[in-house]
Amino acid sequence: MATGRNHRPATSRSRGIPEATVARLPLYLRALTALSERSVPTVSSEELASAAGVNSAKLRKDFSYLGSYGTRGVGYDVEYLVYQISRELGLTQDWPVVIVGIGNLGAALANYGGFASRGFRVAALIDADPQLAGKPVAGIPVQHTDELEKIISDNGVSIGVIATPAGAAQQVCDRLVAAGITSILNFAPTVLSVPEGVDVRKVDLSIELQILAFHEQRKAGEEPGASSGRRPGEAAAPDVDTAPPAAPPAVAVTKRPPESGPDGDLPAVMPA
Template sequence: MATGRTHRPATTRSRGIPEATVARLPLYLRALTALSERSVPTVSSEELASAAGVNSAKLRKDFSYLGSYGTRGVGYDVEYLVYQISRELGLTQDWPVVIVGIGNLGAALANYGGFASRGFRVAALIDADPAMAGKPVAGIPVQHTDELEKIISDNGVSIGVIATPAGSAQQVCERLVAAGITSILNFAPTVLSVPDGVDVRKVDLSIELQILAFHEQRKAGEEVPPEEETAPPAAPPAATVTKRPDSGPDGDVPAVMPA
């Protein structure tokens, strides 16, 4: 999962709905919306689960936390379920969001159609570069960071997206929080620290690739058998280094990587 919460221990069930379930509701919603467009009236847990890429037991259990919205022997009413999930997710109102940091990524986010179509409205684009100020991106003029507090309070924004370089992210985060933002989606490759009551989710492209590389390496390792010992890596610290019995092939050279 490209993501993770920060505050509020994952253990806290939000209104009794497990966090893992909440994370899947948008998936179900997307599948249901597609069915709705094709005017499919009802759907079984099996069909919907398959469209959402999960198994049907999980889906039924997930829905059971919301209430009993299906009909035994029949399935779920698509339109009704779309509404119930939308309401549960808070998508029956629209949420103004601000995007801070209008570089390549910020601009891509501003242009991303998936926001507007799901109850999110880009209320403002903010960048620290004065040269950007006034330039329209995705039809919205970029405003300077100086205006940040005013923009947020004037528009009643509670969700902020950080797409700045890592070095500025914490500072931007603090200004957002001070200005009243209580939910942050962070694309900067850095850990944000926020006070209690503020939610942070992060999306880190390089972390996702690293996780893939881990599994990729494993696949490769299965084909190539033992592999002869190469010179052991960087000098261990002055300590007895034990290794798990099942630990993998030794690599070759330390190769410390840049930031």
């Protein structure tokens, strides 16, 4: 999920810590921070797992990659674990971040408190619109794209957030990378190409919704048992397709693997 291109070992077992584990550490950290604020001294893997919404065995295995920080019969020391995870994630140091594209989303991100809370500091806001230049957003004056390279260089920024329209994303990305950025969080609905060594993570609202729609459609089409029967008012054919817009390459009527689920869900009717 973090690849801009497709390569990279993906294994990314940086030092032995699986990527899946890394992705969960922030979750644990959040739960632990909450416990810390309530002055809870220790937690068991069961409790913490529950708070983080994961399996306790998984949590223990995750922590085992960090080392053995628990005490058998007791659990984990909250404060200590907060520190260890923070350190592992690199949150004990300061991470200046630039946000490029100060539209609705960019502005919202700039105002987002989640940045500053954990070592992330918004070093600059950048936008291509000269009109915005100088105007403060979230207390930080917006700077023009022309300054991009200088800003990154001067502040030693290594993490960039792209919140521009899709059309400008790749271009901005290239400039960020050329300027020294090695980690990018991309909100633009585009696939970014980056050289090896640069990490890209994408946040795509549209994709998330489409995935939800898929499951939603499936739920609506299965609940009744066999026939259609949808809750959300509207009609719309479930799966049994309507007529496709364009004629298939005339080769469409291939044999369908009859191994379709035992639930005999949908008659695989192919457009003739």
